[in-house]
Amino acid sequence: MADNDNIVMATAERIFADLADPQTITHSKDASWRAPLWEALSKAGLPLSWVPEDCNGSGASLADGFAVLNAAGRAGLSVPLAETMLAGWLLSQAGIASPFDAMTVAPALPKDRIALNDDGTLSGTARSVPFASETRHIAVVANSANELAIALVNTADCRITAGLNIANDASDTVTFDKVQPIAIKPAPQQFDATTLLLMGGVARSLQIAGALESMLEISVGYANERIAFEKKIAKFQAVQHNLAKLAGEAAAALAAASSAADAIAKASRFDDAVFLESVSAKIRCAEAAEKGAAIAHQVHGAIGFTSEHILHRYTMRALAWRDDFGNESHWAVELGKCVAARGADELWPLVASR
Amino acid sequence: MTAALRFDPIRLPPECEALRKDVRAFLAEEVAAGTFDPHRPQREGNDARGFSRRVGAHGWLGMTWPKQYGGHERSFLERYVVTEEMRVANAPTRHFFVADRQSGPVLLKYAPEHIKMDILPRICRGEVCFSIGMSEPNSGSDLFAAKTKATKTDGGWLINGSKIWTSSAHVADYMIAIFRTSPSTKENRRHGLTQFLVDMKTPGIAVNPIKQITGQAEFNEVVFTDAFVPDDHVLGEIDGAWKQATSELAYERSGPERFLETYYVLTELVRAVGPNPDTRAAEGIGRLVAQLHTMRRMSVSVAGMLQAGKEPVVEASIVKDIGTVWEQQLPHRVRDLAAFVDVDPSNHATLAEQLAFATKLAPKLTIQGGTTEVLRGIIARGLGLR
Numbered sequence: 001m002a003d004n005d006n007i008v009m010a011t012a013e014r015i016f017a018d019l020a021d022p023q024t025i026t027h028s029k030d031a032s033w034r035a036p037l038w039e040a041l042s043k044a045g046l047p048l049s050w051v052p053e054d055c056n057g058s059g060a061s062l063a064d065g066f067a068v069l070n071a072a073g074r075a076g077l078s079v080p081l082a083e084t085m086l087a088g089w090l091l092s093q094a095g096i097a098s099p100f101d102a103m104t105v106a107p108a109l110p111k112d113r114i115a116l117n118d119d120g121t122l123s124g125t126a127r128s129v130p131f132a133s134e135t136r137h138i139a140v141v142a143n144s145a146n147e148l149a150i151a152l153v154n155t156a157d158c159r160i161t162a163g164l165n166i167a168n169d170a171s172d173t174v175t176f177d178k179v180q181p182i183a184i185k186p187a188p189q190q191f192d193a194t195t196l197l198l199m200g201g202v203a204r205s206l207q208i209a210g211a212l213e214s215m216l217e218i219s220v221g222y223a224n225e226r227i228a229f230e231k232k233i234a235k236f237q238a239v240q241h242n243l244a245k246l247a248g249e250a251a252a253a254l255a256a257a258s259s260a261a262d263a264i265a266k267a268s269r270f271d272d273a274v275f276l277e278s279v280s281a282k283i284r285c286a287e288a289a290e291k292g293a294a295i296a297h298q299v300h301g302a303i304g305f306t307s308e309h310i311l312h313r314y315t316m317r318a319l320a321w322r323d324d325f326g327n328e329s330h331w332a333v334e335l336g337k338c339v340a341a342r343g344a345d346e347l348w349p350l351v352a353s354r
Numbered sequence: 355m356t357a358a359l360r361f362d363p364i365r366l367p368p369e370c371e372a373l374r375k376d377v378r379a380f381l382a383e384e385v386a387a388g389t390f391d392p393h394r395p396q397r398e399g400n401d402a403r404g405f406s407r408r409v410g411a412h413g414w415l416g417m418t419w420p421k422q423y424g425g426h427e428r429s430f431l432e433r434y435v436v437t438e439e440m441r442v443a444n445a446p447t448r449h450f451f452v453a454d455r456q457s458g459p460v461l462l463k464y465a466p467e468h469i470k471m472d473i474l475p476r477i478c479r480g481e482v483c484f485s486i487g488m489s490e491p492n493s494g495s496d497l498f499a500a501k502t503k504a505t506k507t508d509g510g511w512l513i514n515g516s517k518i519w520t521s522s523a524h525v526a527d528y529m530i531a532i533f534r535t536s537p538s539t540k541e542n543r544r545h546g547l548t549q550f551l552v553d554m555k556t557p558g559i560a561v562n563p564i565k566q567i568t569g570q571a572e573f574n575e576v577v578f579t580d581a582f583v584p585d586d587h588v589l590g591e592i593d594g595a596w597k598q599a600t601s602e603l604a605y606e607r608s609g610p611e612r613f614l615e616t617y618y619v620l621t622e623l624v625r626a627v628g629p630n631p632d633t634r635a636a637e638g639i640g641r642l643v644a645q646l647h648t649m650r651r652m653s654v655s656v657a658g659m660l661q662a663g664k665e666p667v668v669e670a671s672i673v674k675d676i677g678t679v680w681e682q683q684l685p686h687r688v689r690d691l692a693a694f695v696d697v698d699p700s701n702h703a704t705l706a707e708q709l710a711f712a713t714k715l716a717p718k719l720t721i722q723g724g725t726t727e728v729l730r731g732i733i734a735r736g737l738g739l740r
Contacts, residue, residue, distance in 0.1 A: 213359060220737050224738070224739070240730065240739050240740060241727070243737060244729075244730035247737055248672045252648050252649070252652065254359055255648060255652040258363045259363040259648075276643075283645075284648040333636045336643070337636045339624060339639055339643055340628065340635075343625075345625075351650060
């Protein structure tokens with residue numbers, strides 16, 4: 001998706017290169033790299049890319065924002081940029097202005113529900129909420145019996161049980177116990193309980209695709225340097241074929257994620273076509289993450305298994321991102337049910353419509 | 355980042371949808387008339403020649419070629435729609451498929467004008483069938499080991515030797531083949547092969563069908579004994595076929611036929627599980643559909659690159675690698691998922707027959723037109739590993 005005429009993405013890439021260098025972060029003993037990185041991202045207006053200017057944002061297009069997320073994946077970025085972008089997008093769906101700091105969204109898993117109580121407070125538990133403990137605000141999708149609402153809450157008003165995903169990024173359980181939101185408005189008509197999950201899933205798909213692009217680049221570079229049995233390991237056919245398979249997985253992930261992003265950017269609503277594109281991207285990118293990460297590690301041998309090597313920043317993150325906003329098993333069941341309900345002879349027309 | 359990883363989200367333009375409707379309506383008429391049975395891919399259809407002419411009459415052959423040669427100057431994306439609809443319907447395309455996909459573009463590029471004027475309009479009318487003479491008994495993937503000789507004689511060349519695994523040679527009107535015109539050199543082992551157009555009615559050509567494990571006999575051994583090919587049937591540079599081989603590969607390797615060859619078993623599985631599948635079947639179908647959708651988006655993207663005048667050889671190789679492995683595994687995955695389907699859905703016999711056929715067909719999918727190993731070698735070269 002690298003597009004040189006995309007100025008928003010180019011800005012993001014420059015900041016990632018300057019302030020999120022994987023080598024520096026891997027060797028850092030503390031979190032001191034985070035503040036300057038976030039400050040630069042905020043100054044450039046990137047966290048609120050998807051928020052219109054009248055809601056405090058920078059009003060970038062969906063397409064530009066998706067390109068930023070792909071670049072964030074290539075950088076193995078481990079600050080809540082995607083989460084804040086999603087939160088800003090979610091709040092703006094209901095016309096709620098965004099605060100100027102890091103945010104996340106809840107719920108992040110398909111089975112979690114946050115209830116909107118009769119008194120206007122929120123109750124429920126959202127698990128695996130990415131970076132919740134590092135944010136000041138959470139954008140929430142909440143259900144009452146007959147209404148779907150979008151709310152902004154103070155993270156401090158919730159109970160946070162800290163957790164980590166396999167990439168050691170914060171992934172926390174957030175408990176809402178009659179939390180009074182700062183702002184709450186009805187969700188727009190076409191918005192349903194899966195909309196946030198689909199949007200989040202496409203964000204994660206683009207990040208996974210980006211991480212796979214970097215795994216490929218790092219692995220090809222390593223294979224062209226590392227000597228074994230008196231030659232570069234890149235010259236061994238077994239290694240070549242493994243890397244060709246990694247390239248195929250990265251290409252498939254990129255194609256699926258870019259296609260889904262394009263579908264959402266051009267759609268007026270989240271219809272069956274957007275559903276097919278979004279969940280296919282999440283399923284295929286998750287599968288690619290598994291196969292691709294295994295090959296990247298195999299090519300690197302023991303050095304790639306060390307905490308000081310940068311490879312794990314991409315492999316573990318790509319694997320962790322599979323679990324956010326519905327994993328591939330969940331979406332495959334949903335897609336399979338949708339296909340079955342439409343009937344055998346409607347499958348090809350659906351695929352061909354894209 | 356390597357250029358091989360660009361798969362832009364190309365969309366089919368609006369004119370494709372009207373075309374798709376026309377193709378579907380035509381195919382429905384052909385099914386109604388008994389030309390072929392879309393649910394029985396194992397049957398070869400009654401009237402592949404007549405079908406070919408009728409497809410030509412609709413303007414669906416040589417779609418991207420110049421009008422002066424009978425073509426229609428339409429886009430690769432429009433051609434893509436026709437190809438995928440025919441494939442999904444299991445239409446009997448064998449009479450025209452090779453000519454339309456590969457042979458015509460080679461002639462357009464390398465044949466002398468009078469031959470183009472003679473043959474290309476006939477391809478567009480669906481009248482002629484082509485085969486491709488590449489493999490020999492001792493040279494398959496190693497194309498440049500070909501030994502079948504073309505020896506210079508008055509006004510042309512005498513061909514001696516044999517080709518093998520040549521699809522449709524028993525019904526083909528022409529073959530485009532590579533023959534050895536010089537020995538390879540120390541510096542370049544690919545040197546010395548020349549591409550020729552061969553009229554299959556030429557005396558000295560014997561075609562021997564070879565029965566396959568599916569029970570069909572659609573590939574052949576072709577033996578040449580002093581078969582005469584005139585000088586104007588040389589295609590391109592003498593001894594330089596190796597320079598010409600690569601660009602065609604992008605056409606050959608990235609099309610919908612590279613992942614839809616066994617698609618029918620997925621349709622039939624969806625029919626067998628019915629509207630309320632259990633979790634296992636739903637998940638299995640969901641994954642297969644996600645994979646299918648992704649490959650198609652990759653394949654359409656390559657068609658878009660062809661339309662833009664690029665030669666996406668590496669991208670096309672990636673599509674064929676992933677696509678053929680997928681279509682090869684598909685009957686096995688469907689078999690797994692069908693294991694717990696009710697014993698008596700109405701299409702039980704159809705699914706069983708299709709699975710038997712697809713399972714027997716599957717091994718060839720990762721061999722024909724460039725093996726998985728060859729493709730991964732090309733991808734590795736594109737990555738800068740060799």
